[in-house]
Amino acid sequence: MYNKFAKAISIAILLFIIPNNSLAFDTNGLFKNLIKYSYPEVKVIQKDEVDKSTNKDNETTSNSDKTTSNQFVNVYVGKENIPTAKSEDSEGITLESSVYSSNMRVTNNKPQILIYHSHSCETYSDSPEGNYHSEDKDHSVMSVGCLLTNQLSxxxxxxxxxxxxxxxxxxxxxxxxxxxxxxxxxNQYSDVNITIDLHRDGLNIADEATKNNIHKKYTTTVNGEKVAKFFFVVGARNDDVTKVQNLANGLTKYAKEKYPDLIMPVVVKPYGRFNQSICDNALLVEVGSNGTTTAEAQASAKYLAEILDGYFKEQNIKYN
Structure with a gap:
Protein backbone atom coordinates (compact mmCIF):
# COMPACT_ATOMS: atom_id res chain seq x y z
CA MET A 1 0.00 0.00 0.00
CA TYR A 2 2.86 2.36 0.84
CA ASN A 3 4.48 1.75 -2.57
CA LYS A 4 1.20 2.53 -4.34
CA PHE A 5 0.85 5.88 -2.60
CA ALA A 6 4.51 6.69 -3.19
CA LYS A 7 4.11 6.06 -6.92
CA ALA A 8 0.91 8.07 -7.02
CA ILE A 9 2.54 11.06 -5.32
CA SER A 10 5.50 10.80 -7.69
CA ILE A 11 3.16 11.02 -10.66
CA ALA A 12 1.46 14.05 -9.15
CA ILE A 13 4.80 15.82 -8.67
CA LEU A 14 5.81 15.10 -12.26
CA LEU A 15 2.58 16.63 -13.53
CA PHE A 16 3.40 19.82 -11.67
CA ILE A 17 6.96 20.16 -12.92
CA ILE A 18 6.66 19.05 -16.57
CA PRO A 19 7.12 22.29 -18.63
CA ASN A 20 4.28 21.85 -21.10
CA ASN A 21 2.16 24.93 -21.75
CA SER A 22 -0.46 22.86 -23.54
CA LEU A 23 -1.15 20.75 -20.45
CA ALA A 24 -4.54 21.56 -18.95
CA PHE A 25 -4.10 20.68 -15.31
CA ASP A 26 -7.25 19.24 -13.72
CA THR A 27 -6.85 18.83 -9.97
CA ASN A 28 -10.25 17.16 -9.64
CA GLY A 29 -9.32 14.59 -12.30
CA LEU A 30 -5.93 14.07 -10.71
CA PHE A 31 -7.56 13.46 -7.31
CA LYS A 32 -9.83 10.80 -8.75
CA ASN A 33 -7.01 9.16 -10.69
CA LEU A 34 -4.75 9.05 -7.66
CA ILE A 35 -7.45 7.32 -5.61
CA LYS A 36 -8.11 4.83 -8.40
CA TYR A 37 -4.39 4.15 -8.82
CA SER A 38 -3.73 3.67 -5.13
CA TYR A 39 -6.99 1.91 -4.34
CA PRO A 40 -8.45 0.38 -7.55
CA GLU A 41 -11.36 -1.31 -5.76
CA VAL A 42 -13.04 2.09 -5.44
CA LYS A 43 -14.34 4.52 -8.04
CA VAL A 44 -14.94 8.13 -7.01
CA ILE A 45 -17.92 10.06 -8.35
CA GLN A 46 -18.48 13.72 -7.61
CA LYS A 47 -21.85 14.79 -6.25
CA ASP A 48 -22.70 16.81 -9.37
CA GLU A 49 -22.33 13.69 -11.52
CA VAL A 50 -25.33 12.10 -9.80
CA ASP A 51 -28.86 12.60 -11.11
CA LYS A 52 -30.39 14.46 -8.18
CA SER A 53 -33.88 13.24 -9.01
CA THR A 54 -33.02 9.59 -8.36
CA ASN A 55 -31.10 7.42 -5.92
CA LYS A 56 -28.05 5.86 -7.53
CA ASP A 57 -25.43 3.46 -6.35
CA ASN A 58 -23.44 2.80 -9.53
CA GLU A 59 -22.50 4.70 -12.66
CA THR A 60 -24.88 5.03 -15.60
CA THR A 61 -24.13 2.54 -18.37
CA SER A 62 -25.95 0.64 -21.05
CA ASN A 63 -24.38 -2.55 -19.76
CA SER A 64 -24.34 -2.50 -15.95
CA ASP A 65 -23.08 -6.07 -15.70
CA LYS A 66 -20.00 -5.16 -17.73
CA THR A 67 -19.38 -2.10 -15.58
CA THR A 68 -19.71 -3.90 -12.26
CA SER A 69 -17.35 -6.62 -13.46
CA ASN A 70 -14.61 -4.01 -13.65
CA GLN A 71 -15.43 -1.79 -10.68
CA PHE A 72 -16.66 -3.04 -7.34
CA VAL A 73 -18.23 0.08 -5.94
CA ASN A 74 -18.69 3.74 -6.75
CA VAL A 75 -18.03 6.37 -4.13
CA TYR A 76 -20.20 9.45 -3.84
CA VAL A 77 -18.57 12.62 -2.58
CA GLY A 78 -21.42 14.43 -0.91
CA LYS A 79 -23.94 14.45 1.93
CA GLU A 80 -25.00 11.08 3.34
CA ASN A 81 -28.40 10.13 4.71
CA ILE A 82 -28.29 8.97 8.32
CA PRO A 83 -31.73 7.79 9.53
CA THR A 84 -32.13 6.59 13.10
CA ALA A 85 -34.89 3.95 12.84
CA LYS A 86 -34.47 0.74 14.85
CA SER A 87 -36.21 -2.61 14.64
CA GLU A 88 -35.89 -6.17 15.91
CA ASP A 89 -35.00 -9.15 13.75
CA SER A 90 -36.92 -12.41 13.84
CA GLU A 91 -34.84 -13.68 16.77
CA GLY A 92 -35.62 -10.62 18.88
CA ILE A 93 -32.01 -9.37 18.75
CA THR A 94 -31.36 -5.80 17.65
CA LEU A 95 -28.12 -4.48 16.22
CA GLU A 96 -28.14 -1.98 19.09
CA SER A 97 -28.79 -4.51 21.87
CA SER A 98 -26.37 -5.50 24.61
CA VAL A 99 -25.25 -8.64 22.75
CA TYR A 100 -23.33 -6.27 20.47
CA SER A 101 -20.58 -5.09 22.78
CA SER A 102 -18.00 -2.73 21.27
CA ASN A 103 -19.53 -3.27 17.81
CA MET A 104 -19.14 -7.02 18.01
CA ARG A 105 -21.29 -10.03 18.88
CA VAL A 106 -19.76 -13.42 19.73
CA THR A 107 -22.12 -16.40 19.97
CA ASN A 108 -19.77 -18.76 21.81
CA ASN A 109 -16.25 -18.79 23.23
CA LYS A 110 -14.69 -20.67 20.28
CA PRO A 111 -16.16 -19.10 17.15
CA GLN A 112 -15.07 -20.35 13.73
CA ILE A 113 -16.86 -17.85 11.51
CA LEU A 114 -16.42 -14.09 11.23
CA ILE A 115 -19.13 -12.04 9.51
CA TYR A 116 -18.21 -8.43 8.79
CA HIS A 117 -19.00 -5.69 6.29
CA SER A 118 -16.33 -3.73 4.43
CA HIS A 119 -19.19 -1.54 3.19
CA SER A 120 -21.39 -1.44 6.26
CA CYS A 121 -23.42 1.50 4.91
CA GLU A 122 -24.85 -0.42 1.95
CA THR A 123 -28.65 -0.22 2.21
CA TYR A 124 -31.60 -1.67 0.32
CA SER A 125 -34.36 -0.13 -1.79
CA ASP A 126 -36.69 0.65 1.11
CA SER A 127 -34.16 2.66 3.09
CA PRO A 128 -35.68 6.14 3.50
CA GLU A 129 -34.10 8.79 1.25
CA GLY A 130 -30.36 8.79 0.60
CA ASN A 131 -28.42 7.10 -2.19
CA TYR A 132 -28.45 3.54 -0.81
CA HIS A 133 -25.46 4.38 1.35
CA SER A 134 -26.17 5.46 4.91
CA GLU A 135 -25.97 4.43 8.54
CA ASP A 136 -29.55 3.15 8.45
CA LYS A 137 -28.70 -0.19 10.10
CA ASP A 138 -32.22 -1.62 9.92
CA HIS A 139 -32.25 -1.50 6.11
CA SER A 140 -28.60 -2.36 5.60
CA VAL A 141 -26.36 -5.35 5.07
CA MET A 142 -25.74 -5.31 8.83
CA SER A 143 -29.31 -6.48 9.45
CA VAL A 144 -28.75 -9.39 7.05
CA GLY A 145 -25.50 -10.18 8.86
CA CYS A 146 -27.37 -10.21 12.17
CA LEU A 147 -29.88 -12.75 10.83
CA LEU A 148 -27.15 -14.86 9.23
CA THR A 149 -25.38 -14.92 12.59
CA ASN A 150 -28.57 -16.19 14.24
CA GLN A 151 -29.12 -18.88 11.63
CA LEU A 152 -25.54 -20.19 11.71
CA SER A 153 -25.60 -20.17 15.51
CA ASN A 187 -5.84 -12.75 16.88
CA GLN A 188 -8.46 -12.84 19.63
CA TYR A 189 -10.25 -15.98 18.41
CA SER A 190 -7.75 -18.42 16.94
CA ASP A 191 -10.43 -20.90 15.81
CA VAL A 192 -11.82 -18.49 13.20
CA ASN A 193 -11.06 -20.00 9.79
CA ILE A 194 -14.02 -18.73 7.75
CA THR A 195 -14.52 -15.03 6.99
CA ILE A 196 -17.63 -13.65 5.28
CA ASP A 197 -17.63 -10.09 3.96
CA LEU A 198 -21.36 -9.51 3.42
CA HIS A 199 -22.43 -6.88 0.87
CA ARG A 200 -25.32 -6.12 -1.44
CA ASP A 201 -24.80 -5.39 -5.14
CA GLY A 202 -25.15 -1.83 -6.40
CA LEU A 203 -26.55 -0.91 -9.81
CA ASN A 204 -27.62 2.29 -11.52
CA ILE A 205 -31.31 2.98 -10.92
CA ALA A 206 -32.23 5.71 -13.38
CA ASP A 207 -36.01 5.32 -13.23
CA GLU A 208 -38.85 3.17 -11.93
CA ALA A 209 -38.74 0.82 -14.92
CA THR A 210 -35.04 0.14 -14.36
CA LYS A 211 -35.67 -0.45 -10.67
CA ASN A 212 -38.39 -2.98 -11.48
CA ASN A 213 -36.09 -4.81 -13.90
CA ILE A 214 -33.29 -4.94 -11.33
CA HIS A 215 -35.72 -6.17 -8.70
CA LYS A 216 -36.90 -8.94 -11.00
CA LYS A 217 -33.33 -9.97 -11.83
CA TYR A 218 -32.22 -10.13 -8.18
CA THR A 219 -35.21 -11.90 -6.62
CA THR A 220 -36.81 -15.32 -6.81
CA THR A 221 -39.38 -17.35 -4.92
CA VAL A 222 -38.32 -20.14 -2.55
CA ASN A 223 -40.93 -22.13 -0.61
CA GLY A 224 -43.52 -19.54 -1.54
CA GLU A 225 -41.43 -16.67 -0.17
CA LYS A 226 -39.94 -13.82 -2.19
CA VAL A 227 -36.20 -13.74 -1.48
CA ALA A 228 -33.14 -11.90 -2.77
CA LYS A 229 -30.64 -13.84 -4.85
CA PHE A 230 -26.99 -13.86 -3.85
CA PHE A 231 -23.59 -14.55 -5.39
CA PHE A 232 -19.93 -14.77 -4.46
CA VAL A 233 -17.19 -12.38 -5.60
CA VAL A 234 -13.53 -13.22 -6.21
CA GLY A 235 -10.71 -10.68 -6.33
CA ALA A 236 -8.40 -11.57 -9.23
CA ARG A 237 -5.44 -9.66 -7.77
CA ASN A 238 -5.47 -11.95 -4.78
CA ASP A 239 -2.32 -13.97 -4.12
CA ASP A 240 -4.55 -16.96 -3.37
CA VAL A 241 -6.97 -16.37 -6.24
CA THR A 242 -7.13 -20.04 -7.28
CA LYS A 243 -8.06 -21.15 -3.77
CA VAL A 244 -10.56 -18.32 -3.36
CA GLN A 245 -12.17 -19.09 -6.71
CA ASN A 246 -12.36 -22.81 -5.98
CA LEU A 247 -14.19 -22.04 -2.73
CA ALA A 248 -16.64 -19.66 -4.44
CA ASN A 249 -17.21 -22.13 -7.29
CA GLY A 250 -17.71 -25.02 -4.87
CA LEU A 251 -20.28 -23.13 -2.81
CA THR A 252 -22.07 -21.95 -5.95
CA LYS A 253 -22.31 -25.49 -7.29
CA TYR A 254 -23.56 -26.76 -3.94
CA ALA A 255 -26.16 -23.97 -3.73
CA LYS A 256 -27.26 -24.57 -7.31
CA GLU A 257 -28.10 -28.17 -6.48
CA LYS A 258 -30.26 -27.11 -3.52
CA TYR A 259 -31.84 -23.89 -4.77
CA PRO A 260 -31.19 -23.50 -8.52
CA ASP A 261 -32.78 -20.05 -8.86
CA LEU A 262 -31.37 -18.56 -5.67
CA ILE A 263 -27.67 -18.44 -6.53
CA MET A 264 -26.18 -16.29 -9.29
CA PRO A 265 -22.83 -16.98 -11.05
CA VAL A 266 -19.53 -16.13 -9.38
CA VAL A 267 -18.25 -12.66 -10.30
CA VAL A 268 -14.51 -12.11 -10.72
CA LYS A 269 -13.30 -8.55 -10.16
CA PRO A 270 -10.03 -8.00 -12.05
CA TYR A 271 -8.92 -5.11 -9.81
CA GLY A 272 -9.93 -6.62 -6.47
CA ARG A 273 -8.21 -8.30 -3.54
CA PHE A 274 -10.93 -7.93 -0.89
CA ASN A 275 -8.77 -9.26 1.96
CA GLN A 276 -9.18 -12.79 0.66
CA SER A 277 -5.63 -13.87 1.52
CA ILE A 278 -5.96 -13.29 5.25
CA CYS A 279 -8.04 -16.36 6.08
CA ASP A 280 -8.05 -19.92 4.71
CA ASN A 281 -11.73 -19.71 3.75
CA ALA A 282 -12.46 -16.13 2.71
CA LEU A 283 -15.78 -15.22 1.13
CA LEU A 284 -17.28 -12.05 -0.24
CA VAL A 285 -21.02 -12.51 -0.76
CA GLU A 286 -23.48 -10.06 -2.31
CA VAL A 287 -27.00 -10.59 -0.94
CA GLY A 288 -29.53 -8.86 -3.18
CA SER A 289 -28.99 -5.38 -4.56
CA ASN A 290 -30.11 -1.81 -4.09
CA GLY A 291 -33.15 -2.83 -6.15
CA THR A 292 -34.33 -5.41 -3.62
CA THR A 293 -36.00 -4.79 -0.28
CA THR A 294 -34.53 -5.36 3.14
CA ALA A 295 -37.08 -8.08 3.88
CA GLU A 296 -36.16 -9.95 0.70
CA ALA A 297 -32.47 -9.83 1.57
CA GLN A 298 -33.13 -10.86 5.16
CA ALA A 299 -35.25 -13.78 3.92
CA SER A 300 -32.18 -15.13 2.12
CA ALA A 301 -30.18 -15.44 5.34
CA LYS A 302 -31.61 -18.81 6.36
CA TYR A 303 -30.88 -20.30 2.93
CA LEU A 304 -27.38 -18.88 2.84
CA ALA A 305 -26.77 -20.31 6.32
CA GLU A 306 -28.05 -23.72 5.21
CA ILE A 307 -25.74 -23.69 2.19
CA LEU A 308 -22.68 -22.58 4.17
CA ASP A 309 -23.39 -25.15 6.89
CA GLY A 310 -23.89 -28.03 4.47
CA TYR A 311 -20.94 -27.21 2.26
CA PHE A 312 -18.39 -26.71 5.01
CA LYS A 313 -19.48 -29.88 6.78
CA GLU A 314 -19.17 -31.71 3.47
CA GLN A 315 -15.62 -30.33 3.21
CA ASN A 316 -14.98 -31.61 6.76
CA ILE A 317 -14.83 -28.09 8.17
CA LYS A 318 -17.03 -28.47 11.23
CA TYR A 319 -17.84 -26.54 14.34
CA ASN A 320 -16.37 -27.61 17.67
Whole structure:
Protein backbone atom coordinates (compact mmCIF):
# COMPACT_ATOMS: atom_id res chain seq x y z
CA MET A 1 0.00 0.00 0.00
CA TYR A 2 2.86 2.36 0.84
CA ASN A 3 4.48 1.75 -2.57
CA LYS A 4 1.20 2.53 -4.34
CA PHE A 5 0.85 5.88 -2.60
CA ALA A 6 4.51 6.69 -3.19
CA LYS A 7 4.11 6.06 -6.92
CA ALA A 8 0.91 8.07 -7.02
CA ILE A 9 2.54 11.06 -5.32
CA SER A 10 5.50 10.80 -7.69
CA ILE A 11 3.16 11.02 -10.66
CA ALA A 12 1.46 14.05 -9.15
CA ILE A 13 4.80 15.82 -8.67
CA LEU A 14 5.81 15.10 -12.26
CA LEU A 15 2.58 16.63 -13.53
CA PHE A 16 3.40 19.82 -11.67
CA ILE A 17 6.96 20.16 -12.92
CA ILE A 18 6.66 19.05 -16.57
CA PRO A 19 7.12 22.29 -18.63
CA ASN A 20 4.28 21.85 -21.10
CA ASN A 21 2.16 24.93 -21.75
CA SER A 22 -0.46 22.86 -23.54
CA LEU A 23 -1.15 20.75 -20.45
CA ALA A 24 -4.54 21.56 -18.95
CA PHE A 25 -4.10 20.68 -15.31
CA ASP A 26 -7.25 19.24 -13.72
CA THR A 27 -6.85 18.83 -9.97
CA ASN A 28 -10.25 17.16 -9.64
CA GLY A 29 -9.32 14.59 -12.30
CA LEU A 30 -5.93 14.07 -10.71
CA PHE A 31 -7.56 13.46 -7.31
CA LYS A 32 -9.83 10.80 -8.75
CA ASN A 33 -7.01 9.16 -10.69
CA LEU A 34 -4.75 9.05 -7.66
CA ILE A 35 -7.45 7.32 -5.61
CA LYS A 36 -8.11 4.83 -8.40
CA TYR A 37 -4.39 4.15 -8.82
CA SER A 38 -3.73 3.67 -5.13
CA TYR A 39 -6.99 1.91 -4.34
CA PRO A 40 -8.45 0.38 -7.55
CA GLU A 41 -11.36 -1.31 -5.76
CA VAL A 42 -13.04 2.09 -5.44
CA LYS A 43 -14.34 4.52 -8.04
CA VAL A 44 -14.94 8.13 -7.01
CA ILE A 45 -17.92 10.06 -8.35
CA GLN A 46 -18.48 13.72 -7.61
CA LYS A 47 -21.85 14.79 -6.25
CA ASP A 48 -22.70 16.81 -9.37
CA GLU A 49 -22.33 13.69 -11.52
CA VAL A 50 -25.33 12.10 -9.80
CA ASP A 51 -28.86 12.60 -11.11
CA LYS A 52 -30.39 14.46 -8.18
CA SER A 53 -33.88 13.24 -9.01
CA THR A 54 -33.02 9.59 -8.36
CA ASN A 55 -31.10 7.42 -5.92
CA LYS A 56 -28.05 5.86 -7.53
CA ASP A 57 -25.43 3.46 -6.35
CA ASN A 58 -23.44 2.80 -9.53
CA GLU A 59 -22.50 4.70 -12.66
CA THR A 60 -24.88 5.03 -15.60
CA THR A 61 -24.13 2.54 -18.37
CA SER A 62 -25.95 0.64 -21.05
CA ASN A 63 -24.38 -2.55 -19.76
CA SER A 64 -24.34 -2.50 -15.95
CA ASP A 65 -23.08 -6.07 -15.70
CA LYS A 66 -20.00 -5.16 -17.73
CA THR A 67 -19.38 -2.10 -15.58
CA THR A 68 -19.71 -3.90 -12.26
CA SER A 69 -17.35 -6.62 -13.46
CA ASN A 70 -14.61 -4.01 -13.65
CA GLN A 71 -15.43 -1.79 -10.68
CA PHE A 72 -16.66 -3.04 -7.34
CA VAL A 73 -18.23 0.08 -5.94
CA ASN A 74 -18.69 3.74 -6.75
CA VAL A 75 -18.03 6.37 -4.13
CA TYR A 76 -20.20 9.45 -3.84
CA VAL A 77 -18.57 12.62 -2.58
CA GLY A 78 -21.42 14.43 -0.91
CA LYS A 79 -23.94 14.45 1.93
CA GLU A 80 -25.00 11.08 3.34
CA ASN A 81 -28.40 10.13 4.71
CA ILE A 82 -28.29 8.97 8.32
CA PRO A 83 -31.73 7.79 9.53
CA THR A 84 -32.13 6.59 13.10
CA ALA A 85 -34.89 3.95 12.84
CA LYS A 86 -34.47 0.74 14.85
CA SER A 87 -36.21 -2.61 14.64
CA GLU A 88 -35.89 -6.17 15.91
CA ASP A 89 -35.00 -9.15 13.75
CA SER A 90 -36.92 -12.41 13.84
CA GLU A 91 -34.84 -13.68 16.77
CA GLY A 92 -35.62 -10.62 18.88
CA ILE A 93 -32.01 -9.37 18.75
CA THR A 94 -31.36 -5.80 17.65
CA LEU A 95 -28.12 -4.48 16.22
CA GLU A 96 -28.14 -1.98 19.09
CA SER A 97 -28.79 -4.51 21.87
CA SER A 98 -26.37 -5.50 24.61
CA VAL A 99 -25.25 -8.64 22.75
CA TYR A 100 -23.33 -6.27 20.47
CA SER A 101 -20.58 -5.09 22.78
CA SER A 102 -18.00 -2.73 21.27
CA ASN A 103 -19.53 -3.27 17.81
CA MET A 104 -19.14 -7.02 18.01
CA ARG A 105 -21.29 -10.03 18.88
CA VAL A 106 -19.76 -13.42 19.73
CA THR A 107 -22.12 -16.40 19.97
CA ASN A 108 -19.77 -18.76 21.81
CA ASN A 109 -16.25 -18.79 23.23
CA LYS A 110 -14.69 -20.67 20.28
CA PRO A 111 -16.16 -19.10 17.15
CA GLN A 112 -15.07 -20.35 13.73
CA ILE A 113 -16.86 -17.85 11.51
CA LEU A 114 -16.42 -14.09 11.23
CA ILE A 115 -19.13 -12.04 9.51
CA TYR A 116 -18.21 -8.43 8.79
CA HIS A 117 -19.00 -5.69 6.29
CA SER A 118 -16.33 -3.73 4.43
CA HIS A 119 -19.19 -1.54 3.19
CA SER A 120 -21.39 -1.44 6.26
CA CYS A 121 -23.42 1.50 4.91
CA GLU A 122 -24.85 -0.42 1.95
CA THR A 123 -28.65 -0.22 2.21
CA TYR A 124 -31.60 -1.67 0.32
CA SER A 125 -34.36 -0.13 -1.79
CA ASP A 126 -36.69 0.65 1.11
CA SER A 127 -34.16 2.66 3.09
CA PRO A 128 -35.68 6.14 3.50
CA GLU A 129 -34.10 8.79 1.25
CA GLY A 130 -30.36 8.79 0.60
CA ASN A 131 -28.42 7.10 -2.19
CA TYR A 132 -28.45 3.54 -0.81
CA HIS A 133 -25.46 4.38 1.35
CA SER A 134 -26.17 5.46 4.91
CA GLU A 135 -25.97 4.43 8.54
CA ASP A 136 -29.55 3.15 8.45
CA LYS A 137 -28.70 -0.19 10.10
CA ASP A 138 -32.22 -1.62 9.92
CA HIS A 139 -32.25 -1.50 6.11
CA SER A 140 -28.60 -2.36 5.60
CA VAL A 141 -26.36 -5.35 5.07
CA MET A 142 -25.74 -5.31 8.83
CA SER A 143 -29.31 -6.48 9.45
CA VAL A 144 -28.75 -9.39 7.05
CA GLY A 145 -25.50 -10.18 8.86
CA CYS A 146 -27.37 -10.21 12.17
CA LEU A 147 -29.88 -12.75 10.83
CA LEU A 148 -27.15 -14.86 9.23
CA THR A 149 -25.38 -14.92 12.59
CA ASN A 150 -28.57 -16.19 14.24
CA GLN A 151 -29.12 -18.88 11.63
CA LEU A 152 -25.54 -20.19 11.71
CA SER A 153 -25.60 -20.17 15.51
CA UNK A 154 -28.80 -22.20 15.46
CA UNK A 155 -26.98 -24.72 13.27
CA UNK A 156 -24.24 -25.03 15.90
CA UNK A 157 -21.56 -22.66 14.61
CA UNK A 158 -19.77 -20.13 16.77
CA UNK A 159 -19.94 -16.77 15.03
CA UNK A 160 -18.41 -13.34 15.45
CA UNK A 161 -20.46 -10.58 13.82
CA UNK A 162 -18.68 -7.23 13.53
CA UNK A 163 -20.78 -4.09 13.10
CA UNK A 164 -17.79 -1.78 12.82
CA UNK A 165 -18.22 0.89 10.13
CA UNK A 166 -15.40 0.57 7.63
CA UNK A 167 -16.86 2.92 5.00
CA UNK A 168 -18.02 5.80 7.17
CA UNK A 169 -17.28 8.67 7.30
CA UNK A 170 -15.33 7.84 4.10
CA UNK A 171 -15.32 4.95 1.63
CA UNK A 172 -11.64 5.38 0.82
CA UNK A 173 -9.50 2.62 2.34
CA UNK A 174 -12.57 0.73 3.59
CA UNK A 175 -10.94 -2.59 2.75
CA UNK A 176 -7.78 -1.57 4.57
CA UNK A 177 -9.86 -0.80 7.64
CA UNK A 178 -11.82 -4.05 7.41
CA UNK A 179 -8.55 -5.98 7.13
CA UNK A 180 -7.62 -4.64 10.56
CA UNK A 181 -10.94 -5.93 11.92
CA UNK A 182 -10.27 -9.38 10.45
CA UNK A 183 -6.77 -9.55 11.92
CA UNK A 184 -7.94 -8.30 15.30
CA UNK A 185 -10.72 -10.90 15.52
CA UNK A 186 -8.48 -13.72 14.34
CA ASN A 187 -5.84 -12.75 16.88
CA GLN A 188 -8.46 -12.84 19.63
CA TYR A 189 -10.25 -15.98 18.41
CA SER A 190 -7.75 -18.42 16.94
CA ASP A 191 -10.43 -20.90 15.81
CA VAL A 192 -11.82 -18.49 13.20
CA ASN A 193 -11.06 -20.00 9.79
CA ILE A 194 -14.02 -18.73 7.75
CA THR A 195 -14.52 -15.03 6.99
CA ILE A 196 -17.63 -13.65 5.28
CA ASP A 197 -17.63 -10.09 3.96
CA LEU A 198 -21.36 -9.51 3.42
CA HIS A 199 -22.43 -6.88 0.87
CA ARG A 200 -25.32 -6.12 -1.44
CA ASP A 201 -24.80 -5.39 -5.14
CA GLY A 202 -25.15 -1.83 -6.40
CA LEU A 203 -26.55 -0.91 -9.81
CA ASN A 204 -27.62 2.29 -11.52
CA ILE A 205 -31.31 2.98 -10.92
CA ALA A 206 -32.23 5.71 -13.38
CA ASP A 207 -36.01 5.32 -13.23
CA GLU A 208 -38.85 3.17 -11.93
CA ALA A 209 -38.74 0.82 -14.92
CA THR A 210 -35.04 0.14 -14.36
CA LYS A 211 -35.67 -0.45 -10.67
CA ASN A 212 -38.39 -2.98 -11.48
CA ASN A 213 -36.09 -4.81 -13.90
CA ILE A 214 -33.29 -4.94 -11.33
CA HIS A 215 -35.72 -6.17 -8.70
CA LYS A 216 -36.90 -8.94 -11.00
CA LYS A 217 -33.33 -9.97 -11.83
CA TYR A 218 -32.22 -10.13 -8.18
CA THR A 219 -35.21 -11.90 -6.62
CA THR A 220 -36.81 -15.32 -6.81
CA THR A 221 -39.38 -17.35 -4.92
CA VAL A 222 -38.32 -20.14 -2.55
CA ASN A 223 -40.93 -22.13 -0.61
CA GLY A 224 -43.52 -19.54 -1.54
CA GLU A 225 -41.43 -16.67 -0.17
CA LYS A 226 -39.94 -13.82 -2.19
CA VAL A 227 -36.20 -13.74 -1.48
CA ALA A 228 -33.14 -11.90 -2.77
CA LYS A 229 -30.64 -13.84 -4.85
CA PHE A 230 -26.99 -13.86 -3.85
CA PHE A 231 -23.59 -14.55 -5.39
CA PHE A 232 -19.93 -14.77 -4.46
CA VAL A 233 -17.19 -12.38 -5.60
CA VAL A 234 -13.53 -13.22 -6.21
CA GLY A 235 -10.71 -10.68 -6.33
CA ALA A 236 -8.40 -11.57 -9.23
CA ARG A 237 -5.44 -9.66 -7.77
CA ASN A 238 -5.47 -11.95 -4.78
CA ASP A 239 -2.32 -13.97 -4.12
CA ASP A 240 -4.55 -16.96 -3.37
CA VAL A 241 -6.97 -16.37 -6.24
CA THR A 242 -7.13 -20.04 -7.28
CA LYS A 243 -8.06 -21.15 -3.77
CA VAL A 244 -10.56 -18.32 -3.36
CA GLN A 245 -12.17 -19.09 -6.71
CA ASN A 246 -12.36 -22.81 -5.98
CA LEU A 247 -14.19 -22.04 -2.73
CA ALA A 248 -16.64 -19.66 -4.44
CA ASN A 249 -17.21 -22.13 -7.29
CA GLY A 250 -17.71 -25.02 -4.87
CA LEU A 251 -20.28 -23.13 -2.81
CA THR A 252 -22.07 -21.95 -5.95
CA LYS A 253 -22.31 -25.49 -7.29
CA TYR A 254 -23.56 -26.76 -3.94
CA ALA A 255 -26.16 -23.97 -3.73
CA LYS A 256 -27.26 -24.57 -7.31
CA GLU A 257 -28.10 -28.17 -6.48
CA LYS A 258 -30.26 -27.11 -3.52
CA TYR A 259 -31.84 -23.89 -4.77
CA PRO A 260 -31.19 -23.50 -8.52
CA ASP A 261 -32.78 -20.05 -8.86
CA LEU A 262 -31.37 -18.56 -5.67
CA ILE A 263 -27.67 -18.44 -6.53
CA MET A 264 -26.18 -16.29 -9.29
CA PRO A 265 -22.83 -16.98 -11.05
CA VAL A 266 -19.53 -16.13 -9.38
CA VAL A 267 -18.25 -12.66 -10.30
CA VAL A 268 -14.51 -12.11 -10.72
CA LYS A 269 -13.30 -8.55 -10.16
CA PRO A 270 -10.03 -8.00 -12.05
CA TYR A 271 -8.92 -5.11 -9.81
CA GLY A 272 -9.93 -6.62 -6.47
CA ARG A 273 -8.21 -8.30 -3.54
CA PHE A 274 -10.93 -7.93 -0.89
CA ASN A 275 -8.77 -9.26 1.96
CA GLN A 276 -9.18 -12.79 0.66
CA SER A 277 -5.63 -13.87 1.52
CA ILE A 278 -5.96 -13.29 5.25
CA CYS A 279 -8.04 -16.36 6.08
CA ASP A 280 -8.05 -19.92 4.71
CA ASN A 281 -11.73 -19.71 3.75
CA ALA A 282 -12.46 -16.13 2.71
CA LEU A 283 -15.78 -15.22 1.13
CA LEU A 284 -17.28 -12.05 -0.24
CA VAL A 285 -21.02 -12.51 -0.76
CA GLU A 286 -23.48 -10.06 -2.31
CA VAL A 287 -27.00 -10.59 -0.94
CA GLY A 288 -29.53 -8.86 -3.18
CA SER A 289 -28.99 -5.38 -4.56
CA ASN A 290 -30.11 -1.81 -4.09
CA GLY A 291 -33.15 -2.83 -6.15
CA THR A 292 -34.33 -5.41 -3.62
CA THR A 293 -36.00 -4.79 -0.28
CA THR A 294 -34.53 -5.36 3.14
CA ALA A 295 -37.08 -8.08 3.88
CA GLU A 296 -36.16 -9.95 0.70
CA ALA A 297 -32.47 -9.83 1.57
CA GLN A 298 -33.13 -10.86 5.16
CA ALA A 299 -35.25 -13.78 3.92
CA SER A 300 -32.18 -15.13 2.12
CA ALA A 301 -30.18 -15.44 5.34
CA LYS A 302 -31.61 -18.81 6.36
CA TYR A 303 -30.88 -20.30 2.93
CA LEU A 304 -27.38 -18.88 2.84
CA ALA A 305 -26.77 -20.31 6.32
CA GLU A 306 -28.05 -23.72 5.21
CA ILE A 307 -25.74 -23.69 2.19
CA LEU A 308 -22.68 -22.58 4.17
CA ASP A 309 -23.39 -25.15 6.89
CA GLY A 310 -23.89 -28.03 4.47
CA TYR A 311 -20.94 -27.21 2.26
CA PHE A 312 -18.39 -26.71 5.01
CA LYS A 313 -19.48 -29.88 6.78
CA GLU A 314 -19.17 -31.71 3.47
CA GLN A 315 -15.62 -30.33 3.21
CA ASN A 316 -14.98 -31.61 6.76
CA ILE A 317 -14.83 -28.09 8.17
CA LYS A 318 -17.03 -28.47 11.23
CA TYR A 319 -17.84 -26.54 14.34
CA ASN A 320 -16.37 -27.61 17.67
Missing amino acids: NLGWGVVHSTTYHDSPTYNNSYSRSSETIKSVM
